[in-house]
Amino acid sequence: MPITTLSRWRSTGALVIAAGVVVALAGCAAGANAGTGSGSGSSADGKVTIGAASNGAAKETTLTVAEDTKLHDALPSDVKKSGELVIGIGALPSGFPPLAYTGDDQKTLTGAEPDLGRLVAAKLGLDAQVKNSTWDNLFVGIDSGSVDVGFSNVTDTEQRKEKYDFASYREDNLAFQVLKSSDWTFDGDPSVLAGKTVAVGSGTNQEKILLEWKDQLEAAGKTLTVKYYPDTNSTKLALDSGKIDASFGPNPSIAYQNTQSAGSANPTTTAGTYSGAGGSLQGLIAATTKKDNGLVEPVQKAINELIDDGTYAKWLQAYNLSNEAVQQSEINPPGLPLDNS
Known part of the structure; x- marks a missing residue:
C-alpha cells in the first residue's frame, strides 16, 4: 500500500x-x-x-x-x-x-x-x-x-x-499543514488560497484537487503557485524557510508530522481539512x-x-x-x- x-x-x-x-x-x-x-x-x-x-x-x-x-x-x-x-x-x-x-x-x-x-x-x-x-x-x-x-x-x-x-x-481527509506560528486557516473555500504557494505530491489525488482550484482562481484573475519537492524533509525545509505557505497532503501523515515536530524549533499544525473524495462527498x-x-x-x-x-x-x-x-x-x-x- x-x-x-x-x-x-x-x-x-x-x-x-x-x-x-x-x-x-x-x-x-x-x-x-x-x-x-x-x-x-x-x-x-x-x-x-x-x-x-x-x-x-x-x-x-x-x-x-x-x-x-x-x-x-x-x-x-x-x-x-x-x-x-x-x-x-x-x-x-x-x-x-x-x-x-x-x-x-x-x-x-x-x-x-x-x-x-x-x-x-x-x-x-x-x-x-x-x-x-x-x-x-x-x-x-x-x-x-x-x-x-x-x-x-x-x-x-x-x-x-x-x-x-x-x-x-x-x-x-486531506489536510493543509502550516507552521504553528501561521494565522492562515482553510475552511473549505479555495478562495483563501489566492496568492499562496502550496507544496503537493506529484501524481496524487491532492494534486488533482489543488490544480482544479488553481484553474478556478486563475479564471477569476487570482494566482495560486504549486510547488513540488522530492520528499517530506525537503517540503518541511521549504515550509520552515518561507518558500511555501503550506503543504497539502493526507491528513493522517500530516497529523503524524505535526506530532513529531512538536518539540522542534518550527512546529507545524493543521490549518484545515478537505474530503479526499472532493467537495460533493465526504470520503x-x-x-x-x-x-x-x-x-x-x-x-x-x-x-x-x-x-x-x-x-x-x-x-x-x-x-x-x-x-x-x-x-x-x-x-x-x-x-x-x-x-x-
Missing part, C-alpha cells in the same frame, strides 16, 4: 508516506502475524494498549473494553468457533505511520489501524490476530477467508462494494469484509459501541486524528463513485 511519496491513490485508496517520514520507524516485520505477541496490545482479556511501541506517534495508553456477548453470539459460526478475529493490515514493505508500521521494539505492528482492530476484537469477545502483508495480498486474504476483516486505511468506493462490505470508522475509511459473509454487522455495531462509550474518541486523540472522527459507523455508506475510483 505505501510506496514513496505523500499521496492518496484513488485507484487503491492507499495512503502512501514520503520516504523521509518512515526511515526511522517503518521496517515492517517479515512474519505474516506481526503484532500478535504480548507486547502488541493483545485483546484476549479486553485490555488493549493503544500506541504500543509507537515511537512517539501516540501516547501509550491501556484501555479496557467490555465484551458485548450479544455481538459475540451474532458472529459467523467459523469466527466464533475460532475465538479469534484475524485483522488484515496491508503495510508491507515499509509501513505508513501513524496508521500501521513496525514499532520501536522492532516486532510490534503498531499504529491507529491495528489498534482499532484490537479494540473491535475485544468488544466482540475475540482474541486479535493481526496479519501484516502487502496491500494487494490484504485483499487476497479477505477473498480467501484467511483474513476476517481489513483495517488498513481502505477507502469506501462503489467499485469495491461490488466485492466487499464496509463498516466506516474514519473520515478520509470514508472503512473496515473491510468479504461480501455477505455475515461479519460486517457485528463489526459495525462494535465500532458504534466504542464510539458511544468514549473509547473511540480516546483512540483518535491518541494518534492526533480527532479531526477524522465520524458520528457513527455505517454499513456500506455512499462511496467514491465508479467514475473516480
Whole structure:
C-alpha cells in the first residue's frame, strides 16, 4: 500500500508516506502475524494498549473494553468457533505511520489501524490476530477467508462494494499543514488560497484537487503557485524557510508530522481539512469484509459501541486524528463513485 511519496491513490485508496517520514520507524516485520505477541496490545482479556511501541506517534495508553456477548453470539459460526478475529493490515514493505508500521521494539505492528482492530476484537469477545502483508495480498486474504476483516486505511468506493462490505470508522481527509506560528486557516473555500504557494505530491489525488482550484482562481484573475519537492524533509525545509505557505497532503501523515515536530524549533499544525473524495462527498475509511459473509454487522455495531462509550474518541486523540472522527459507523455508506475510483 505505501510506496514513496505523500499521496492518496484513488485507484487503491492507499495512503502512501514520503520516504523521509518512515526511515526511522517503518521496517515492517517479515512474519505474516506481526503484532500478535504480548507486547502488541493483545485483546484476549479486553485490555488493549493503544500506541504500543509507537515511537512517539501516540501516547501509550491501556484501555479496557467490555465484551458485548450479544455481538459475540451474532458472529459467523467459523469466527466464533475460532475465538479469534484475524485483522488484515496491508503495510508491507515499509509501513505508513501513524496508521500501521513496525514499532520501536522492532516486532510490534503498531499504529491507529491495528489498534482499532484490537479494540473491535475485544468488544466482540475475540482474541486479535493481526496479519501484516502487502496491500494487494490484504485483499487476497479477505477473498480467501484467511483474513476476517481489513483495517488498513481502505477507502469506501462503489467499485469495491461490488466485492466487499464496509463498516466506516474514519473520515478520509486531506489536510493543509502550516507552521504553528501561521494565522492562515482553510475552511473549505479555495478562495483563501489566492496568492499562496502550496507544496503537493506529484501524481496524487491532492494534486488533482489543488490544480482544479488553481484553474478556478486563475479564471477569476487570482494566482495560486504549486510547488513540488522530492520528499517530506525537503517540503518541511521549504515550509520552515518561507518558500511555501503550506503543504497539502493526507491528513493522517500530516497529523503524524505535526506530532513529531512538536518539540522542534518550527512546529507545524493543521490549518484545515478537505474530503479526499472532493467537495460533493465526504470520503470514508472503512473496515473491510468479504461480501455477505455475515461479519460486517457485528463489526459495525462494535465500532458504534466504542464510539458511544468514549473509547473511540480516546483512540483518535491518541494518534492526533480527532479531526477524522465520524458520528457513527455505517454499513456500506455512499462511496467514491465508479467514475473516480
